[in-house]
Amino acid sequence: MSKIDFQHFTLDNGLKVVVHEDHSVPKAVVDVIYRVGSKDEEPHRTGFAHLFEHLMFRGSKNIPSYDSPLQRAGGQNNAFTTADVTNYYLSIPSDMLETGFWLESDRMLELALTQESLDKEKGVVIEEFKQRYLNQPYGDAHLHLRGLHFQKHPYHWPTIGKEMSHISDATLEDVKEFFYGYYAPNNATLIVAGDVSYEQVRSLAEKWFGPIPSRNLKKHALPQEPPQTEARSLTVHGDVPFPAVYKMFHIPPHNERGYYIADIITDILANGRNARLFRRLVREQQLASSISAYPWMMHDPGALSLDGRIAANSSIEAYEAALQAEIDDLQNLTESDLNRIKTKLEAIFMLNQTTILNKAMGLALSDALGDIDLVNTTPEIYQSITLEEVKNTAKHIFDPSNCSTLYYLPAEK
Amino acid sequence: MLDRTKAPEASMLSPRPLPGFKTVALSNGTPVHLLQYGSVEVAEIQVVFRTGTAYQDKIGQARYTASNMGEATASFNNQQLAERLDDYGAWISNDTAQEFISMNLTSLDRHLPHTLPLLQEVLMAPAFPEEEFNNMKTRNLQRLQVESKRKSYLARRQFGHLLFGPDNPYGAHLGPDELQQLELADIKAFYQKHLQAGNWFITVVGKFDEEKVLKQLDELLGKQQLEDKSGLISRAVTATDLLGQGRHLIHEEGMQSALCVGHIGFNRKHPDFDGMSFVNTLLGGFFGSRLMKNIREDKGYTYGIRSAWVSGKHKGYMIISSEVGNEYAESAVEEIRKEMNKLRTELCTEDELNLVKNYMLGSSISQRETPFQMGSLIRFAIIQELSFDALNQKHPKILSLTSHDVLRLANHHFQPDNLLEVICGNPV
Structure with a gap:
């Protein structure tokens, strides 16, 4: 399999810069990842990291509008916030690369925050909260489930925030404090990929990012999640046509081998039409109309989700009994079942390499996780996982005392 | 001193022409359009039929014909087909639009000798088992019932109905009621009439061994007699708009x-x-x-x-x-x-x-x-x-x-x- 070749260097202010050359199309990607996410928020002021991501587009110290100059140069951008990181990325014709450096460095230097821009952006985020979580069937399921699954760790609340009032109450001072505590060259990595050269990136990085001072980062120890010792459950009602069952299990953090084993287990269970739960519970026994399983990419010990929507003529009891039978049946997994998953994962890695943005983001997320080489070693980790490891890990993860369940039921009329 | 208030110079971009693709014909005249593109050794082969939702008698007919073709074939039941594809890390998918249905194979170039015959099976010998159709229908009915709780879905559906009319291909929208009406016989009939050799063309794009692919395509899809399908008419031409x-x-x-x-x-x-x-x-x-x-x-x-x-x-x-x-x-x-x-x-x-x-x-x-x-x-x-x-x-x-x-x-x-x-x- 082809590797993603990259070089890197670090500026005096602590900013790590990674360069990946790919000259197949005349485009460059500039990705800045900050090691700050919703886990860094305080319990009574949640949703901040994400609100802040929005504010980063409201203009910086020397540039009143972020988007327009980028669009004028033929570029486009977006960003996302997770519990662990905030990632900003832009694509731009490679001739215009310097515009990307100019924009990203100025907003790392200082934002132009005003009460007015804060108030407007709060409105947008509140509408996002409604559109994505509150005004959709089952949209708030994970809002409830996370709180049940993580009781001590700040993964307890979702990235959008625990409640809308935390966003509407945010003050300008809160927001500024957040910026200086976390947005700093020594808390970020810059990835430049595509039709660029190492020398060019080196000189542009020194020119635009070099003068930004390193900052004293806000350091705080996160409360760690104690081991779960008994099964938990919660029932909620909403305007939905069918009951649904959401389960979460504790798994190791993203940079540990156990995470990758958990990922393979979710592929065996629910990824693709050959996956066991889909084939047996959805197609053959028709106990559920859809099932999905996936690990959450978290830097601290995280979660594996198993979400099922109950079929019209089925019941929660029948679904849960069949689910348990399938979990038990993982102990009968064969080498050829496992090899099939590995072949598929190899193809997925190759397909992911068809865009520069995917490669840049892979570098960014791996580096934020603490090991940039993961971008290339991940396929090898998957290939090295043994049948015994899968069976043992499955036994451990799916222990009933390791599980939190949310029952989402149609509202009684 | 660095002036951060001034943007680096942005000039107007110049248009970049699309790379030209090559067109050849298989033995039976089927056009194949080929383009070498990208550095990853993967190819996507699309077999595109000149039909689609604008050609259907019943709402949902075109889409469900395409998706049921990939369910099972004369030689492979659903599980066997899915396992074969997984064995080679390949996918068969379909796209249905108003004016085309496309059956697509995504495969690593080196696996094409094993995966392309699976696409041929799906195209030439779909089995349309009753049970698979009924299960898919039940599952999707439930999915559409959930969709019907989404305001954006309801508004979009009504918009199409009011602007074009619910029977116009531009206004038609598959909802739970329409799906309820759809029968396996509708699917089989649509397949027989519309998804046949002669009504198609092929595209191959990616990084692949051209000579090998063409030889294989000719063996698999280049021998059938092509049927004349020029009489099929898009309803979009004749429909009135509300x-x-x-x-x-x-x-x-x-x-x-x-x-x-x-x-x-x-x-x-x-x-x-x-x-x-x-x-x-x-x-x-x-x-x-x-x-x-x-x-x-x-x-x-x-x-x-x-x-x-x-x-x-x-x-x-x-x-x-x-x-x-x-x-x-x-x-x-x-x-x-x-x-x-x-x-x-x-x-x-x-x-x-x-x-x-x-x-x-x-x-x-x-x-x-x-x-x-x-x-x-x-x-x-x-x-x-x-x-x-x-x-x-x-x-x-x-x-x-x-x-x-x-x-x-x-x-x-x-x-x-x-x-x-x-x-x-x-x-x-």
Whole structure:
């Protein structure tokens, strides 16, 4: 399999810069990842990291509008916030690369925050909260489930925030404090990929990012999640046509081998039409109309989700009994079942390499996780996982005392 | 001293012509369009049929025929087929649109000798087992019942019904009631009539061994007698349009209202197509559009708003959609109308004109990055009867637009006083 070749260097202010050359199309990607996410928020002021991501587009110290100059140069951008990181990325014709450096460095230097821009952006985020979580069937399921699954760790609340009032109450001072505590060259990595050269990136990085001072980062120890010792459950009602069952299990953090084993287990269970739960519970026994399983990419010990929507003529009891039978049946997994998953994962890695943005983001997320080489070693980790490891890990993860369940039921009329 | 207030120089981008593809014929005359693209050794093979939702007698017929073809074949039941594909890390998928159905194989080049025969099975010998059809129908009925709780879905469906009519291919929308009516016999009949050799062409895009692929395609798909399917007619040509206007409210409880606002437009052959695609981008087609700036960034009514100027092979329309807080629904529609009127009465600045031009040219680089995107583009060009030479005219045309052109185009084609406005929610 082809590797993603990259070089890197670090500026005096602590900013790590990674360069990946790919000259197949005349485009460059500039990705800045900050090691700050919703886990860094305080319990009574949640949703901040994400609100802040929005504010980063409201203009910086020397540039009143972020988007327009980028669009004028033929570029486009977006960003996302997770519990662990905030990632900003832009694509731009490679001739215009310097515009990307100019924009990203100025907003790392200082934002132009005003009460007015804060108030407007709060409105947008509140509408996002409604559109994505509150005004959709089952949209708030994970809002409830996370709180049940993580009781001590700040993964307890979702990235959008625990409640809308935390966003509407945010003050300008809160927001500024957040910026200086976390947005700093020594808390970020810059990835430049595509039709660029190492020398060019080196000189542009020194020119635009070099003068930004390193900052004293806000350091705080996160409360760690104690081991779960008994099964938990919660029932909620909403305007939905069918009951649904959401389960979460504790798994190791993203940079540990156990995470990758958990990922393979979710592929065996629910990824693709050959996956066991889909084939047996959805197609053959028709106990559920859809099932999905996936690990959450978290830097601290995280979660594996198993979400099922109950079929019209089925019941929660029948679904849960069949689910348990399938979990038990993982102990009968064969080498050829496992090899099939590995072949598929190899193809997925190759397909992911068809865009520069995917490669840049892979570098960014791996580096934020603490090991940039993961971008290339991940396929090898998957290939090295043994049948015994899968069976043992499955036994451990799916222990009933390791599980939190949310029952989402149609509202009684 | 570094002057951070000054932007690095941004020049106007120049148009980049599309890479030419090669066309050859299999022994039986089937056209194959080939393009080597990208550095990853993967190929996508599309077998594209000249049919689609505009050719169906019953709503859902085209889409469900395509998806059931991939369920099981004469030689492989569902599980065997899925396992075979997994063994080679390959996928068979389908795309159904108004004017085409495409069956696609995505495979590593080195596995094609094993995976291409599976695509041939799916095309030539689908088994259409009753049980698979019924299960798929039950599952999707439930999915559509959940969808029917989404205000954006309800508004979009009603918009199509009111603008074109529920029986018009441009207005038809598969909902739970329509799916309930669909039978296996409908699927089999559609397959027999529409998805046959002779009604198709093939595209191969990626990094692949051309000689080997062509030899294999000829063995698998180049020997059948081609049937004459020229008599199949798109209903889009004959359908009448309802042309609904005015305010239509669907009352649903909740925190937000979904809006769909728009009117009739023109088809892909209209000389103003490229111009209107520019005007639409300016109005609501990208993150920096006027609607986004006004309704999201300035007013904070919504998380997002977008407009689309849709030009199909036979008809077209404009649609603006958004989800806004219930208390903002009325003002949002008012602002939409204002923005349309503004484009019809005020010249845009040179700066804005150049910004949108460069944005469109720049983002086209990302739209042509992968072999999959190029495969879709070749398919689009052939179905729409446009050559790559014709598509290459788009960017020079856009670059030549002046603010007076924009004013003329908006004036001519926007109809803010004849808007169809569908609002689903609980507006106050």
